[in-house]
Amino acid sequence: MIITLKKGAPQQEIDKIIHEFESKGLAVSMIQGTDYNVFGVVGDTTIIDDRIVSANKYVENVTRIAAPYKKANRLFHPEDTVVNCGGVKIGGQEKIVVMGGPCSVETKENLMTIAQGVKEAGGRMLRGGAYKPRTSPYAFQGLGKEGIDYLCAARKEFGLPIVSELMSIDKVDEFEEHVDLVQIGARNMQNFDLLKAVGKMTKPVLLKRGLSNTIEEWLMSAEYIMAGGNENVILCERGIRTFEKYTRNTLDLSVVPIIKNRSHLPIVIDPSHATGDWRLVESMALAAIAAGADGLIVEVHNDPEAAWSDGAQSLTIEHFKTLVEKGKKIAQVVGREI
């Protein structure tokens, strides 16, 4: 961290700042310039809040050199993390994992039909929302526990581990018991109490990027979960808000190489919420594989036109099969397998 102090800063003030850092185990060195004094602070600067340092009236500028996240940082953990989700491994050089399933769990019958289709197509995990974060309070809110029960029944029948969204702390025990991969949705990426709660869980977490959050904010949310003791975090890019209206969101695929460089955590792409349009899902899924993603999470429905939520972005089972077939070929080109 580099801190620039105005030249006129009294010695007493300088000593106070140096003492502040040294008392936290950091080393400080100073360069005296003609107009400014520049301090280099080295050590574990993740514990320093630069906004507080900036509050000092003699401080002109604070520049962070090291990232503020530690546990999620590849610098301190060079090997790729591989996360085990109910027996399916995601990350590193493991096979690319394709997860498929409906936006919302609807009836038991149609979930079974979709799960069977996902399995036969080569999907290795089943997704489905039982607790839904809907923009409108009048829209379908999910089946709740009944939906989790149907997911468990589908897992038993087809051997697919299940991923579902946890929206509130009071359902932590339910998810700990039944769900293989706990999804934190985009809208809850900065629900810090929820992040702390999943940080205490033993189940892995799929952390979606917030609608308007930077990569650093996203990694800091992963840090919250990891700091609580749960280091099994998978990041999921699902598109961000931009001015563009042709798509529901804008898929930021550049996060794949950026995350690979900055973090050891696996990265999964959700081309369904990223585009909002089934016509665009296949090409974005293939592009994600080409970019180096460790997995895909795709909305699939046996009858998208009749879906209770997100039908417009859901693939038919047939289309999902085609996607996986094409994906296998792209994976081969980049030295991976599905």
Ligand code: PEP
């Ligand atoms: C979902 O996966 O169904 C969902 C609501 O996703 P997101 O949080 O990315 O909008």
Ligand code: MN
């Ligand atoms: Mn959805």
